[in-house]
Amino acid sequence: MAHRYFLIISLCGLLAACSADVSEQNNAPYNQSFPSQSGGTFIDAMPSDPSSLIFMVAGESASSAITANIFNTLLRYNKDLDLAGELAQSWQVAADQKTITFHLKPGLVWADGRPLTSEDVYFTWQLIIDEKTRSPYASDFQLVTKAETPDKLTFVVHYDQAFSPALDSWAGLQILPKHKLAGQDIHTTSFTQKPLGSHYYQLKEWRHGEYLKLERNPKAVLGQAQINTLIERIIPDPGAQFLELMADHIDSMNMDPITYARIIPSRPELQARLNQYKALGNSYTYLGFNLKRQPFNDVRIRKAINYAIDKQEIIDGVYLGLGEQIASPYKPGTRWSNPQLKPYAFDPQKARTLLAEAGYKDTDGDGILERDGKKLSFEVLTNHGNKEREKTVVIIQRRLKEVGIDIRIRSIEWASFITRFIKTGDFDAVVLGWQLGLEPDQYGIWHSSQQKPGQFNFIGYNNPKVDKLLEQGRSEFDPDKRMHVYHQFAEALYEDSPIVYLSAGYGLTAIHKRVQGIMNPVPPAGVGYDSQKWYIPLPLRRTQIQAE
Amino acid sequence: MKKILHNPLALTGLLLISIILLLALLAPWLAPYDPDDIHVKQILLAPSMQHWMGTDGLGRDVWSRMLYGGRVSLLVGLVAVGISTAIGVFLGAIAGYYRGWVDTIIMRLVDIMLSIPSFFLILAVIAFLSPSITNVMIVIGLTSWMSVTRLVRAEFLSLTQREFVTASTALGAQDWRVIFKHCLPNSLTPVLVSVVLGIASAVLLESGLSFLGLGVQAPQASWGNILTDGKEYIQFAWWLSLYPGLAILITVLGYNLLGEGLRDVFDPRSHTAR
Numbered sequence: 001m002a003h004r005y006f007l008i009i010s011l012c013g014l015l016a017a018c019s020a021d022v023s024e025q026n027n028a029p030y031n032q033s034f035p036s037q038s039g040g041t042f043i044d045a046m047p048s049d050p051s052s053l054i055f056m057v058a059g060e061s062a063s064s065a066i067t068a069n070i071f072n073t074l075l076r077y078n079k080d081l082d083l084a085g086e087l088a089q090s091w092q093v094a095a096d097q098k099t100i101t102f103h104l105k106p107g108l109v110w111a112d113g114r115p116l117t118s119e120d121v122y123f124t125w126q127l128i129i130d131e132k133t134r135s136p137y138a139s140d141f142q143l144v145t146k147a148e149t150p151d152k153l154t155f156v157v158h159y160d161q162a163f164s165p166a167l168d169s170w171a172g173l174q175i176l177p178k179h180k181l182a183g184q185d186i187h188t189t190s191f192t193q194k195p196l197g198s199h200y201y202q203l204k205e206w207r208h209g210e211y212l213k214l215e216r217n218p219k220a221v222l223g224q225a226q227i228n229t230l231i232e233r234i235i236p237d238p239g240a241q242f243l244e245l246m247a248d249h250i251d252s253m254n255m256d257p258i259t260y261a262r263i264i265p266s267r268p269e270l271q272a273r274l275n276q277y278k279a280l281g282n283s284y285t286y287l288g289f290n291l292k293r294q295p296f297n298d299v300r301i302r303k304a305i306n307y308a309i310d311k312q313e314i315i316d317g318v319y320l321g322l323g324e325q326i327a328s329p330y331k332p333g334t335r336w337s338n339p340q341l342k343p344y345a346f347d348p349q350k351a352r353t354l355l356a357e358a359g360y361k362d363t364d365g366d367g368i369l370e371r372d373g374k375k376l377s378f379e380v381l382t383n384h385g386n387k388e389r390e391k392t393v394v395i396i397q398r399r400l401k402e403v404g405i406d407i408r409i410r411s412i413e414w415a416s417f418i419t420r421f422i423k424t425g426d427f428d429a430v431v432l433g434w435q436l437g438l439e440p441d442q443y444g445i446w447h448s449s450q451q452k453p454g455q456f457n458f459i460g461y462n463n464p465k466v467d468k469l470l471e472q473g474r475s476e477f478d479p480d481k482r483m484h485v486y487h488q489f490a491e492a493l494y495e496d497s498p499i500v501y502l503s504a505g506y507g508l509t510a511i512h513k514r515v516q517g518i519m520n521p522v523p524p525a526g527v528g529y530d531s532q533k534w535y536i537p538l539p540l541r542r543t544q545i546q547a548e
Numbered sequence: 549m550k551k552i553l554h555n556p557l558a559l560t561g562l563l564l565i566s567i568i569l570l571l572a573l574l575a576p577w578l579a580p581y582d583p584d585d586i587h588v589k590q591i592l593l594a595p596s597m598q599h600w601m602g603t604d605g606l607g608r609d610v611w612s613r614m615l616y617g618g619r620v621s622l623l624v625g626l627v628a629v630g631i632s633t634a635i636g637v638f639l640g641a642i643a644g645y646y647r648g649w650v651d652t653i654i655m656r657l658v659d660i661m662l663s664i665p666s667f668f669l670i671l672a673v674i675a676f677l678s679p680s681i682t683n684v685m686i687v688i689g690l691t692s693w694m695s696v697t698r699l700v701r702a703e704f705l706s707l708t709q710r711e712f713v714t715a716s717t718a719l720g721a722q723d724w725r726v727i728f729k730h731c732l733p734n735s736l737t738p739v740l741v742s743v744v745l746g747i748a749s750a751v752l753l754e755s756g757l758s759f760l761g762l763g764v765q766a767p768q769a770s771w772g773n774i775l776t777d778g779k780e781y782i783q784f785a786w787w788l789s790l791y792p793g794l795a796i797l798i799t800v801l802g803y804n805l806l807g808e809g810l811r812d813v814f815d816p817r818s819h820t821a822r
């Protein structure tokens with residue numbers, strides 16, 4: 001779904017304080033390559049049960065992990081992150097950029113054999129903008145002033161103004177069957193537990209809090225997936241997930257840098273069984289200032305802090321090298337990230353000069369700078385339990401002390417962090433992260449109109465030039481012109497330094513070697529791209545006893 | 549004093565505590581590195597000649613952090629017990645001397661306090677205030693005075709029946725003089741034992757709180773938070789968990805042995821005293 005951005009609580013959790021040695025159960029030739037073969041079972045783990053299998057209602061990653069296998073969207077991103085058709089064969093944006101026409105592929109069917117038509121698409125659009133649905137993703141679709149279905153294969157949407165994130169929003173909307181849902185209450189319908197889709201898999205069994213079992217949909221509109229059964233086990237604790245991985249009870253999990261860089265390499269028996277994948281994620285960690293407060297309303301102070309922090313030190317020390325320095329709020333290497341901008345260098349001398357220019361001097365000789373008798377001292381908040389961020393703040397504290405800035409660290413439990421400090425704007429500085437989507441629009445984070453409690457511009461950033469660029473970027477469809485707009489936007493941010501970009505982190509995944517056909521190196525779309533082509537060769541499958 | 553030196557329990561305890569205290573006091577001279585100095589190129593090094601106890605997840609020298617952490621742990625123990633003893637002795641003395649409704653109120657207060665699981669009370673209070681070393685000391689002190697109160701009250705109940713107390717009252721001594729000059733000095737022996745044992749439990753409490761992130765805050769080291777940092781790496785960096793664990797063990801053991809030893813020495817009915 002088009003969740004363009006959300007706050008990240010924690011990139012990874014704690015590791016369990018115990019270990020279990022598993023002797024090799026069989027001597028399967030995991031390193032041998034086999035031809036693609038249909039069948040088999042893939043077992044994955046995720047931390048929590050989905051609250052609903054209608055994603056527009058659930059709006060959580062646990063739900064999308066399941067529903068992305070069951071429902072199709074009109075458009076999707078291909079492996080290089082360009083838009084491609086999924087249910088749509090083609091689409092056109094009108095010359096005035098206010099109308100988009102989608103042409104569906106002919107012969108689409110739901111898993112129960114009923115035809116999938118533009119009626120279903122229209123129904124899904126009406127459902128998401130319905131007040132009663134209360135979908136967190138409704139706002140993008142409310143901009144559609146009129147939708148039409150001239151025939152069964154055509155779907156047309158009109159907007160008041162050109163809205164370029166529109167295509168991304170349609171790439172996120174999972175199309176639901178009208179014949180199953182019409183007239184039902186979306187929150188209480190049994191469909192949330194027994195969904196019917198058109199994608200590669202259909203839900204076979206759901207044991208709440210234990211697992212969800214998906215089986216191949218023989219009528220899948222995009223063809224047949226290779227693996228027959230997907231099991232998604234619910235294991236809340238990452239440490240327990242790792243133990244299950246070591247015991248060979250699951251085939252895949254997401255890891256933290258320590259597991260990836262230290263634990264697995266030190267255990268040959270795990271290396272023999274697991275492939276590790278790393279891909280730069282679309283997220284970053286930052287130090288953000290409350291721009292409405294002294295002394296952060298002075299750009300020299302913000303720049304001085306930026307120069308005083310050694311980002312590479314944080315990446316090496318906290319992420320064990322598994323991170324990248326960034327200079328714009330986009331994933332490095334994508335077209336939106338401005339290649340002209342270089343991250344602020346680590347230059348304590350420059351930081352001291354800037355602080356002196358701003359009038360700060362150490363008059364009482366205690367190593368901390370003052371101006372008008374007031375010490376340069378502030379509090380940095382972060383969320384308790386996120387080890388990476390807690391360590392990051394300690395490093396920042398050390399380096400800022402060296403240039404004469406005193407910071408106090410406070411780590412607070414997530415829920416009260418958000419309600420007591422972020423929503424009320426009662427903080428000096430925070431260390432947090434943004435998880436971004438593929439759409440470059442960051443109106444919600446940076447536009448000066450987005451500062452109300454609960455909105456995402458909680459640092460209080462206000463720059464008319466950036467506001468204008470963000471508005472421009474939203475109404476521009478031409479990719480090259482958009483790119484230029486967002487490069488200018490990143491440059492304006494760079495000059496203002498309202499936040500210090502600390503690091504863009506890697507997504508780290510371990511997958512059992514029995515699973516073959518995984519794209520390596522990982523494509524820009526992520527390790528899970530084209531997972532319908534993954535296969536498990538017969539000799540490598542788990543031994544299963546079946547009553548036949 | 550001679551008796552203490554002849555009691556093997558007390559002697560062992562005294563020795564252990566002396567060593568730990570000495571190390572903590574001399575930390576600035578003994579620590580080879582700045583305990584807060586970060587070296588990301590040297591993270592998680594195993595113990596070696598350069599780093600006797602290895603380095604932690606940020607490349608800080610664990611031996612230096614242990615020494616400075618010891619200061620924090622011991623300071624919290626002493627101050628917290630100081631607070632709880634002062635409160636406990638005062639309330640116990642009043643209750644035991646005046647009896648009647650004063651005694652009833654104070655003893656019911658003790659009962660109420662004892663009925664609340666103290667660790668959870670401390671957790672709740674610290675979460676409400678903000679975690680800091682001062683708050684930890686005060687809160688531990690304010691929640692652990694009850695046993696001292698009971699001890700002192702019991703002593704006072706019997707002391708006030710004794711002839712010398714009656715004599716001083718008969719001579720017209722004021723209450724405060726009887727309490728502080730006559731009764732209190734005679735009731736301090738069991739208090740001393742309880743103080744020593746109290747320090748042990750305060751050190752343990754502080755470590756527990758710091759382990760949960762509610763005690764001493766970064767970058768300041770304490771044994772509890774070194775232990776928490778180590779939890780993440782326990783699969784391959786044993787030194788981060790072993791040394792702070794051992795330090796807590798030795799300190800608590802030391803105070804407990806000393807406490808037990810003192811009890812044996814001072815208690816005339818005890819046969820283990822030699």
